[in-house]
Amino acid sequence: MHAVFLDQHTFSEQVSFTVIEAQVDQFTGYPLTNTEQVLAHCQNAEVVITNKVVLTKEILCQLPKLSLICIAATGTNNVDLLAAKAQGIAVANVSGYSTPSVTQYVFSQILAHFSNISQHHNNVAQGKWQQHHSFCYHGIGSTEIAGKTLAIIGYGALGKSVAKVAQAFGMKVIVAERPKAAKIRDNRVSFTCALKQADIVSLHCPENEDTINLINSESLALMKPTAMLVNTARGAIINNMALVNALKNKQIAYAALDVLDQEPPRPNHPLLQPNIPNLSITAHIAWASFESQQRLLDLVASNIANYKVGKAVNRII
Structure with missing residues (x-):
């Protein structure tokens, strides 16, 4: 299973992504992904992790390998949920971490x-x-x-x-x-x-x-x-x-x-x-203690682990 993280630099350097890496065979982390880069960065991924990068219907329709979107946040407005459902793509978010x-x-x-x-x-x-x-x-x-x-x-x-x-x-x-x-x-x-x-x-x-x-x-x-x-x-x-x-x-x-x-x-x-x-x-940092950020990433890893065994935990779709 190949996972990509589209915007790792929305997190502090002090947190660890190893919990996510342990759940997949291949992990690619991008510091940031602009609109023009989204399709290329997601092209070969089965799991896409996004904090704020927008995944539109146009993008999702061009990603036949994609089976799971992990939103590294509580809000889901950056993903076209109807398009994901139509494509049979599971979507999970996280909550309660902050x-x-x-x-x-x-x-x-x-x-x-x-x-x-x-x-x-x-x-x-x-x-x-x-x-x-x-x-x-x-x-x-x-x-x-x-x-x-x-x-x-x-x-x-x-x-x-x-x-x-x-x-x-x-x-x-x-x-x-x-x-x-x-x-x-x-x-x-x-x-x-x-x-x-x-x-x-x-x-x-x-x-x-x-x-x-x-x-x-x-x-x-x-x-x-x-x-x-x-x-x-x-x-x-x-x-x-x-x-x-x-x-x-x-x-x-x-x-x-x-x-x-x-x-x-x-x-x-x-x-x-x-x-x-x-x-x-302050610059939207109330949520972002080091401990809170790590809890969020641990929840993303848990969502991937649950998806692999067929458990619909934190699933939006």
Whole structure:
């Protein structure tokens, strides 16, 4: 069995692909694959592994040897699933690998904001403590997160994990109902009530027609001026200019984003303006602890192993 990995460089150099190599007779890894290279790179493969490389109907129809596509991610929108099914090609994805990593990221951002660690470090670096009259230099101080209200939008595995850690910190956790829901389920509050009550809003919902621009001018206007917004879900859930205006006008206090609607973003992306000090942006790395990446690759290897013995584990098709 010959397997190709189309975009290995979407993973860190510190992780190992040997678990996948052990499942096949021949393994070819490509750092990246552009649109023009896809067909050539896949031509002789029985297993194709892709993180973000798109496999279209046109491509799949020209790959008679291909029997299994392993998506090295949870999302499946980069593969034409109907075409794969028509060609008799099995498709498997992975999920659940990044929960500890994303949860840790959410709280690293929350704690950095409320504890003001970088500012306190700068006070020492600038000599302010050394020149002060007291044993401590308070600077802008810090605020406890115990007692704060965390609103979770999207209550799957990630949302539940974040809620568990929040409760350990002594926070009040509320779970938002879907905005257009006809009925509010037990142990949830309406979307508008969640935004109004929250000191922190953490997004964990998928991107779909109901969630694109979910966080817009109207929803941001419901939030407290002291509130923090954290997005580790998908960039298109937030309306860019609405957030820019809300931050500049101090409509909310702070936002921490790990995702944008375009990745990598263009240099003139509205959220990359240099004059938004109450905004933190990281490069889609919340999922990507070394341990999380290795768990993902181990799951890909497991999907191949299960396919070889006829087990439909993590199968989309």
